[in-house]
Amino acid sequence: MYNKSLLIENSHKRSEDYGIEKDSNHSKMILHGDELRKALELNKELIEISKPYIDMVVESVEDRDFIIILTDNNGCILYIKGANEIKDELGKLNLKIGAYMDEKNIGTNAMGTAIKENRCIQITAKEHYVNIFQSLTCSAAPIHNSKGEIIGTLNLTGKSNMKHPHTLGLVIFGVTAIENELYRIKANYILNQTYNYMKTVIENVDKGIMIVDTHGKIININELGLNILDKRNHNLINEDINHIIPNFQNVVDKISKNNKPITKEIKLSHASKYKTEVTFKGIKHNEKVIGIVATLTRLKEENKGNNFTGAFFTFNDIIGESDAIKNVITNCKIIANSPSTVLIQGESGTGKEVLAQSIHNYSLRKNNKFIAINCGAIPANIIESELFGYEDGTFTGGKKGGRIGKIELANGGTLFLDEIGEMPLDMQVKLLRVLQEGRVTRLGGGKEISVDMRVIAATNKDLKKEVKRGKFREDLYYRLCVIPIKLPPLKERKGDITKLIEYFLNMKSIKLDKDIPVISNELYNKLLGYNWPGNIRQLENSIENIVNLNGELSVDIIDEYEEKVSTNLTIDNKEILEENIKENIKEKSFNLEEIEKRTIINAIDSNKHNMTKTAKALGISRNTLYLKIKKYNIDVK
Structure with a gap:
């Protein structure tokens, strides 16, 4: 400062x-x-x-x-x-x-x-x-x-x-x-100059050439490129390349980080008979990547369907050298080729899907599909059709000819069930049957279809507790937890925070077209000392905030970090809660708001009016605590 x-x-x-x-x-x-x-x-x-x-x-x-x-x-x-x-x-x-x-x-x-x-x-x-x-x-x-x-x-x-x-x-x-x-x-001028310089050459080569800026906007493309993309009668200038080649930003980030070309074989949906090899190379100005040259080569005929597997990340993308994360990676490499189901358990933001994709890409199934479904993001009334698919005429307004489900799509590859703890109980029964028998039946159909897939599930919940609460089936839990993997939270990977900060500073500076900011020692020490309840996702967002503000942080997300207060209820606070409940039972009063009010008052007193400790002891945010104090008109002076 x-x-x-x-x-x-x-x-x-x-x-x-x-x-x-x-x-x-x-x-x-x-x-x-x-x-x-x-x-x-x-x-x-x-x-x-x-x-x-x-x-x-x-x-x-x-x-x-x-x-x-x-x-x-x-x-x-x-x-x-x-x-x-x-x-x-x-x-x-x-x-x-x-x-x-x-x-x-x-x-x-x-x-x-x-x-x-x-x-x-x-x-x-x-x-x-x-x-x-x-x-x-x-x-x-x-x-x-x-x-x-x-x-x-x-x-x-x-x-x-x-x-x-x-x-x-x-x-x-x-x-x-x-x-x-x-x-x-300036960047667009350089990109256009690059294209114009190359134009006389690239119109006479047997490859498609695209010039794309770092935001994914197509700056220029040659005639053969349009042919390969089956866009001969389209003007793709200023169009978003993500509609053609997904996850383009990941390509930009990797090239910016490693300064090496990336080559991929993909199946373009609009050219279903062919596989296409795409090589991405960076265009640099003042040592910063300002655009990408994408070279497209049509390969031999291919009739096996889309070759883009859906899994982009590998173990090399996992940043960290702490023993905690090294042990996870080593164990995951050992079990990558096992057909047994894997249950990844970890807090929100620890990178469970990145780990799942890495396992897939390290396995013999890497050239087949990685199909991900978020069990907590899909409404309960349609999750069954998403997983199992349906036959023509099953639903009013359904897709003509029916629709293949995620389980079928994952045949030969990996099915990733994220937030498995959110899956409705009735669906858990049906999923268990598929896992046991290796067959699936589309909704509205009678034919059983054999499927061979590796199942990786992930959750931030304690499924054993969910089983005891009746929220998760015990038989499904043991069927999924054949190989349990515990992904450590960031607070247990202290040695990795420095590397993650460095990585995100580079990545976000490129994304935002800004120089890497200088962070004050005070803020840097806070970043290292904070417990990161939101884990890697929270750290990434915080670094993006810092890059946007040239080395400052717009809000104090690490408020009173040095106290390092546990987010769990302390023994004293558990006893307070139990005592409150006993008092209400004794008085034959079962008013939940009254119990909550008494608990908050006692927690405030127990924590000597420290609102950060009180909120964490109660398992709520400080904003929520203050709203409840206002709601119940609690005197905190």
Whole structure:
């Protein structure tokens, strides 16, 4: 974290050395006439690209109270937006187009100091050097080109009593949007230049060529590429490649990380007679991947159906070197070729599907289908048809000719049953029968179809407890849990957090077209010390948040992390709950709200009014705790 007081002090010292008078009422340098027109023409692209995003920022504040200013890299004001009344008022302070706001010409102010320090900054009241600006608050951030060079600043200025941290956040948002647009335009120009350079060659080769940007937008494609994709009469320019080649972002991430081409054999759904080999290579600019060249080669005739298995991840994609994760990977490699069912147990966000796909891709079934179904995401009334399929005429509005179920689709491959603990009890009986007999019957049909599949199930629940509660069948549990795999939570993989942070910083910086941010020691230590209840998914989202905000975190997701309070009920709190229930039974009062109210009051007292400990002891979030305190009008003072 930087020391703002020291930064202001140093800026004031520079202003004094530059000979700036504190009573000055205007910049030493203000352009007029031809000189001003020349400066505006030179920065025409920056001005035009910035205007829409400036409008977005202005709409987010009370525009009668603020003006937003765009400068060039020397601090010369290029554009001002805001209500006329505030523009006129601030115009009296000589904040006008053509005025130079760098420290050498007007002393310490947000625009000039942002350029000098190359950082976003908010300067208010007496932090300004000249007296005329000491009634203002200014928030500015430098704008960079694709080489990381400063090309201007964006600044939000208003009366000093309007100071608020969110104004700097709005400026950073505007700058980020402008930089992304500049980068996109530059990248697309390079991609088109790449294609035009190659065009005379690629129209005469026996391969299809596509140029795709990092967001999956097709920039250009040759005639043979259109033929292979069976899109001869279509204009694919600006179309999303994910409609043709799924999981394209994973390809971009892998190439950016490893800097190596990726070759895949896939079956394009619109060209069912052929397999297609696709090789992806990165196009780099300033050491960053800005696009992909996809080379398509049609292979021999193939009539076995779609060859894209549906499993993208391998054990190499699992980041970590802790003993906990190494043991899991070793055991999974050992059992990968076993036909026995596997039950992966682990908290939400630990990567259960990544592990399941890795097992599939390490097995002899890797060239066959990996079919995943989320048992908790499909409504109970249609999960049966999803799993078993149905014959023509079974349902009103059903697909003509019927539909093959997920179990049949997985024949020869792997069926992944995610969130198996959410499967309805009646479906558990039917699934058990399929697992025992190896045959499936479509709904509305009478024919039994033999299936050979490897079943991998996953859950974040304790299925033994679910069995005791009558929520899960005991016979199905033992049928699934032939090979149990426990995926450790991130809090048990402390040595892996550093590597995961590094990996996600790289990946998210590429995804967001931003430089890898510098994280302060304070925040970095918090990331390492936090228990991560949301595991890898939570860490990934947090790092994306940090990359978006250039090294900061918008919300304190690691609130009071150092206390490392257990999320389970303590012995004392269990006793409190039991005592509350006993008291209500004794009084013959079975009002659930009254029991809950007493439990919350006693938990607060037991945890000495520490709301974080109380919430975790009760197994609820702090927001939920406060809502319940309000609901029951509990005095927590």
